[in-house]
Amino acid sequence: MIRRTLFDLKQRLGNRSALELHGQLAAEERLSRDELERLAWKRRRAIVFHAYDQVPFYQRKYQRAGFHPNDLQDPADFAQVPVLSKDELRVSFEELIAHDSRPGQRRLSTTGGSTGVPVRVLFDRRVALEAFAWRVLDWWGLHASDHVGFVYRRTRRGAAQAVNQALWWPTRRLFLDAAAMTPARVGYFLHQLERLRPPLLQGYMGALADLAGELETRGVRPDFLRAVWSTSTPLPASLRHKMERAFGCPVYDQYGCGEVFWLACECREQAGLHVFASRRTIEAVDGQDRPQPAGEWGDLLITDHENRVFPIIRYRNGDRGRLLAGACPCGRSLPLMDSVKGRISDALRLPGGLTLSGEFLTTIFDDHPEAVQAFQVHQAADGSLTLRCVPGDDARALRQIELATAALQARIGDSTHLRLELVEHIGHDRGKTRFIISELSHRHGD
Numbered sequence: 001m002i003r004r005t006l007f008d009l010k011q012r013l014g015n016r017s018a019l020e021l022h023g024q025l026a027a028e029e030r031l032s033r034d035e036l037e038r039l040a041w042k043r044r045r046a047i048v049f050h051a052y053d054q055v056p057f058y059q060r061k062y063q064r065a066g067f068h069p070n071d072l073q074d075p076a077d078f079a080q081v082p083v084l085s086k087d088e089l090r091v092s093f094e095e096l097i098a099h100d101s102r103p104g105q106r107r108l109s110t111t112g113g114s115t116g117v118p119v120r121v122l123f124d125r126r127v128a129l130e131a132f133a134w135r136v137l138d139w140w141g142l143h144a145s146d147h148v149g150f151v152y153r154r155t156r157r158g159a160a161q162a163v164n165q166a167l168w169w170p171t172r173r174l175f176l177d178a179a180a181m182t183p184a185r186v187g188y189f190l191h192q193l194e195r196l197r198p199p200l201l202q203g204y205m206g207a208l209a210d211l212a213g214e215l216e217t218r219g220v221r222p223d224f225l226r227a228v229w230s231t232s233t234p235l236p237a238s239l240r241h242k243m244e245r246a247f248g249c250p251v252y253d254q255y256g257c258g259e260v261f262w263l264a265c266e267c268r269e270q271a272g273l274h275v276f277a278s279r280r281t282i283e284a285v286d287g288q289d290r291p292q293p294a295g296e297w298g299d300l301l302i303t304d305h306e307n308r309v310f311p312i313i314r315y316r317n318g319d320r321g322r323l324l325a326g327a328c329p330c331g332r333s334l335p336l337m338d339s340v341k342g343r344i345s346d347a348l349r350l351p352g353g354l355t356l357s358g359e360f361l362t363t364i365f366d367d368h369p370e371a372v373q374a375f376q377v378h379q380a381a382d383g384s385l386t387l388r389c390v391p392g393d394d395a396r397a398l399r400q401i402e403l404a405t406a407a408l409q410a411r412i413g414d415s416t417h418l419r420l421e422l423v424e425h426i427g428h429d430r431g432k433t434r435f436i437i438s439e440l441s442h443r444h445g446d
Contacts, residue, residue: 018128111258151203272336
């Protein structure tokens, strides 16, 4: 195919590092589990030594904690490495830049959380992050040169967009702005999709869910799609069910964060998200930052083995998740994690000291995904709760919603009133859905 040939030629001429990393990733996922763990440990230990030698912040932090990289004699010793908090990342930006890095090796990125307080990080330009995306496309039987439709916030316009399209030619990339999904724009985008017939659709989960609803309303089924790639927000079973029905193909979940891209992603088996363990480390830890065993929920700590200009080591990014035991039927040795179910800040604190965790609240319909098309839990300033649901088409949907509401009320007890509200639509914020909202003043940001 001419698109694939031209794509490969362009990369060999101008992006050879991405081709090399793509090949390395393909080889690393086929290592034995022991070989993979040894490689990951070597790189994890190396980034800690590098940070201690070259990054003022880490040197001072580790010295105050009585930790030295020489203490890392065994993988279990990694739990001794002090945790990096989001507040530290926010206020210590300059001190986190490695002395031996040069400006040309750095790329600034700013990510904002639910609090609206931005976090700045520097990415290492020497790491060709696009190679991770190419690898994932391989898992799904696709290629980076395939046509694709995007549903994201539009960041390129005018001349910048024209240049981007020219660089990708003859691959075509269609865009729907998730921040401006008017009926006319959605209709035009669907018309473009039907004409181009791309095998891949990629976008923010909330915007994709809305697009799926629009397809069902119009009675349109895009039989050309082979994969839908959902990003930015946890993907509950209920919404995955709705989207796979509307798009007529698998909907795959990916995990990453603004500070460290490409942490984990599903393969065709959808048996969990494969962690790119040779290049990143993901830990689930308890309240004392001790590693949780597989299957147990905890705060996630993220380590990037690759970013040597701005090391991110045992970073508490605010997400909650769990690692999974066992191997994927696909045969890859990459370890598995569950889909992230919520953020630390998603926990709702109720009178009497009860806390409802995000990973619990986002799964209340997992046993009956056909019951709802979308849902949201809202905590008002007085502490009362509202469960908003868009009912599914199943004849038992209302009964299942009522049972789920009763189960949630039993869980929280009589001290807090829970109101059920059936709605026709739950909006998103520029394509990103918030499943849990609290107006209580004591909540902290992400």
